[in-house]
Amino acid sequence: MLPDISRTLGGREALPALLDDIESGLSARGVPAAAIAAVSVALDEVVTNAFGHGGATTVEVAARVADGSVTVEVGDDGPAFDPTCAPEPDTGAELEHRHVGGLGIHMVMKLMDGVAYERRPGRNHLRLSKAVGL
Incomplete structure (x- = not known):
């Protein structure tokens, strides 16, 4: 299936324009605002990390709405990094005892x-x- 939006x-x-296109494209397809x-938010975090922390020089994004869900594919040319293996941050620890980093990936996983x-x-x-229930 071809993507609805591809950049x-x-x-x-280029990220703000992409996010605007994603938001308007999804809205036009009836995806709920939430x-x-x-x-x-998740796409912003992933793309920002690819360029900022991962050292990517290009990031490809394709989004589509099908079968009751929004699917976004993000590809980059940075060094190998699997965010699904990142340790979950201790959000219950006192601020001064928390490890720096990891909250953005944690947020993506929760969203x-x-x-x-x-x-x-x-x-x-x-x-x-x-899942969007369309």
Whole structure:
């Protein structure tokens, strides 16, 4: 199935326009506002991490609505990193005793109904899914 929205980003500066396109595209397809917000926040975090922490030079994003869910595929050319294996942060610890980092990935895992990672030749591929009941 072809994606509803597909973009290749060469840097973080293209992210706001992509998020606008995702939000308007999902809204036009009848996706509830709460699901659009969750997908947007998760996608923002994943793409920002790919460029900022992962050192990616390009990030490809494809989104589609089918079978009652939104699926977003994110591919990047950064070093291998599987966010699904990241340790869960201790959100109950006192601030001064918390390890720095990991909250964004934790948030993505909590916002999405499914997160899957694959390393394919030279690229990270992350699939995010959110049930929307359409």
